[in-house]
Amino acid sequence: MDLHERLRDNLQATTVSNAAWPEFLLKLSDLLGASEAVLGGGDRSGANEFFAPRTDPDFVTRYREIFHQQNAVMRAVARQGAGAITLTDTLPEIDDFRRSDFYNLWCVPQKFNYGLALNLASSTGWFGSLVINTSSQVTTTQIEQLHAIAPDVQRAVERWKWLEQLQLANRMTLNTLDMAGQGALLLSQSGRVLDCNGMAQSMLTDGRLLLRDGQIGCADTASHQALVRLIAHCLAHPDKGGGRVQISGRDGALLVQCAPFSADMHYAAPQRPSAILMITDPTQRMRQRLRELTQRFGLTRAEIELALAVVETGSRKAAAEARGVSDATARAQLTSIFDKTGVRRQTELVRLLMYDG
Numbered sequence: 364m365d366l367h368e369r370l371r372d373n374l375q376a377t378t379v380s381n382a383a384w385p386e387f388l389l390k391l392s393d394l395l396g397a398s399e400a401v402l403g404g405g406d407r408s409g410a411n412e413f414f415a416p417r418t419d420p421d422f423v424t425r426y427r428e429i430f431h432q433q434n435a436v437m438r439a440v441a442r443q444g445a446g447a448i449t450l451t452d453t454l455p456e457i458d459d460f461r462r463s464d465f466y467n468l469w470c471v472p473q474k475f476n477y478g479l480a481l482n483l484a485s486s487t488g489w490f491g492s493l494v495i496n497t498s499s500q501v502t503t504t505q506i507e508q509l510h511a512i513a514p515d516v517q518r519a520v521e522r523w524k525w526l527e528q529l530q531l532a533n534r535m536t537l538n539t540l541d542m543a544g545q546g547a548l549l550l551s552q553s554g555r556v557l558d559c560n561g562m563a564q565s566m567l568t569d570g571r572l573l574l575r576d577g578q579i580g581c582a583d584t585a586s587h588q589a590l591v592r593l594i595a596h597c598l599a600h601p602d603k604g605g606g607r608v609q610i611s612g613r614d615g616a617l618l619v620q621c622a623p624f625s626a627d628m629h630y631a632a633p634q635r636p637s638a639i640l641m642i643t644d645p646t647q648r649m650r651q652r653l654r655e656l657t658q659r660f661g662l663t664r665a666e667i668e669l670a671l672a673v674v675e676t677g678s679r680k681a682a683a684e685a686r687g688v689s690d691a692t693a694r695a696q697l698t699s700i701f702d703k704t705g706v707r708r709q710t711e712l713v714r715l716l717m718y719d720g
Contacts, residue, residue, distance in 0.1 A: 404491015445484035485524035546642035586610035
């Protein structure tokens, strides 16, 4: 089995998970007989990555804080351009480098005596290097092996950074809907939840939505079946533009819209979003207000639910009936609400619930 075959699965995994890079680097260094394989790089925004799985974390910290700016060899490597493979011993800076504190206090203790670097770049603007560190002089075989695997590593980096850009764009979509007060979830072609925003997470947390084996649902049987049909139809017929449904729950109805979501083919199929589910709670603004008043006045959940029912129905008796409690219980809860909030009439309570202040 050649180097390509041995590393193929590891490289494919790096596309969808940063955690896969250390595993790939460990395997690569073992196959090359190296002390360490390091991947580092960044873009113009200042965001950077540094994967060095065999390097002591304390040494990584020292590198970031002290020696990064002193690494003249890596600056010289970067000047060689994307795709270049550089044997560091051939650089004119190598003699000064071997006299530096960085080399003697950081490299030598870890047996990083020699280096072989591959420059990598992405069309997203990311630039970095894969560095093979060895305790003895780099061999011709090691150079040939790195040349052989270089195109595969470059393709993996391109897919990795593109997917990262796409995930960022998707996250911005979710966050925008969150700010608009809408829950939103991205679904795969199989209907599994890939990501969601804070509003959707709160709906899952409080039981308005349910997650079963990665699939979204709700407690009410009829509503759950309607939601499942909506999602299945949207995924099976993306050209139809999706649809919408109203689902019921103990805290009122939710309006759900499912729409096709066009994702770039850089995504591996299991992680590729195929649909977006957008959920609107008509009472969300009121719920937020009730949460604020709960913290302010110490209202119980039963009192909150009664207060919301009073606003929706317009009277205590109707609220009691809607909540499934006796009028006497509702009267006692309403008295407690009045005592805690300082209001004395239902009209004042409604005003307090509906408006800030």
